[in-house]
Amino acid sequence: MLKNKVILIIGGSGLIGTKLVKAIYENGAIVIVGDKINNNDNNHEFFYLDITSEDDINKCILFIENKYSKLDAVVNLAYPRNKNHGNHFFDVSYTDFCENVNLHLGGYFLVLKLFSKYFLKQGYGNIISFSSIYGFLTPRFEIYQGTNMTVPVEYSASKSAIIHLTKYVAKYLKNKNIRVNCISPGGILDKQPEIFIEKYNKNCLNKGMLYTEDIVGTVLFLLSDNSKYINGQNIIIDDGFSL
Ligand SMILES: NC(=O)c1ccc[n+]([C@@H]2O[C@H](COP(=O)([O-])OP(=O)(O)OC[C@H]3O[C@@H](n4cnc5c(N)ncnc54)[C@H](O)[C@@H]3O)[C@@H](O)[C@H]2O)c1
Numbered sequence: 001m002l003k004n005k006v007i008l009i010i011g012g013s014g015l016i017g018t019k020l021v022k023a024i025y026e027n028g029a030i031v032i033v034g035d036k037i038n039n040n041d042n043n044h045e046f047f048y049l050d051i052t053s054e055d056d057i058n059k060c061i062l063f064i065e066n067k068y069s070k071l072d073a074v075v076n077l078a079y080p081r082n083k084n085h086g087n088h089f090f091d092v093s094y095t096d097f098c099e100n101v102n103l104h105l106g107g108y109f110l111v112l113k114l115f116s117k118y119f120l121k122q123g124y125g126n127i128i129s130f131s132s133i134y135g136f137l138t139p140r141f142e143i144y145q146g147t148n149m150t151v152p153v154e155y156s157a158s159k160s161a162i163i164h165l166t167k168y169v170a171k172y173l174k175n176k177n178i179r180v181n182c183i184s185p186g187g188i189l190d191k192q193p194e195i196f197i198e199k200y201n202k203n204c205l206n207k208g209m210l211y212t213e214d215i216v217g218t219v220l221f222l223l224s225d226n227s228k229y230i231n232g233q234n235i236i237i238d239d240g241f242s243l
Pocket of ligand 1: 010011012013014015016017034035036037049050051052076077078079080081107130131132133184185186187188189
């Protein structure tokens with residue numbers, strides 16, 4: 001499906017990323033992982049990359065250009081945050097809000113900008129960013145009651161802007177043969193408290209919270225030529241949670 005395609009996965013060492021890297025590799029692509037940590041096996045090239053550093057991203061582009069002479073697609077699922085990320089609304093300081101939005105939204109902006117520039121020069125390209133259901137859905141605070149979890153305000157602010165940035169950049173690149181889409185997953189099972197999972201699942205249509213594997217097929221589709229004319233879209237994978 002992805003034979004001979006060169007694909008960079010930024011944030012490829014995380015929960016969803018490691019599964020994605022494996023699946024993309026198994027579908028025939030050459031995979032480069034761009035991350036601040038290396039969690040994958042040796043089948044993949046690893047390049048240290050911080051999405052908030054213009055210099056890191058430019059070095060990565062240069063490395064890929066020199067070694068592979070092309071880049072077919074970049075998938076960005078990095079999740080930068082500071083140590084105070086995830087506090088309840090009234091406990092979020094102005095400084096932490098700004099820092100987290102800078103890291104997350106600012107980083108996604110940089111990836112979009114610098115890879116668009118490279119793809120423009122190359123004549124084609126494909127960019128997939130990760131947003132979340134909480135990028136377009138008002139928080140369901142009630143399902144978090146009885147846990148120490150919440151929907152972080154800085155997360156909603158960043159993820160909603162990533163959906164809009166996706167459309168902005170897709171349109172900016174009209175007639176340039178570059179696709180720009182984003183994916184909004186629902187909650188992924190990751191040792192959340194049982195009380196939360198139960199309430200979360202009641203909002204879903206069939207399965208409930210998803211496994212990381214449930215995200216992979218949509219990314220493969222967006223990376224393939226089967227989705228040639230899907231551009232500027234936000235694809236929701238949430239078993240109907242947001243309905
Ligand atoms: N897990 C979920 O339930 C869920 C649901 C909806 C959306 N998402 C989104 O999917 C994406 C992946 O989520 P995840 O659960 O795999 O996250 P994760 O925290 O497990 O992995 C994120 C990866 O990003 C890397 N990273 C952090 N800061 C970085 C930076 N500045 N530069 C480069 N890499 C950096 C980390 O090292 C890590 O490998 C995120 O954007 C997240 O918001 C996740």
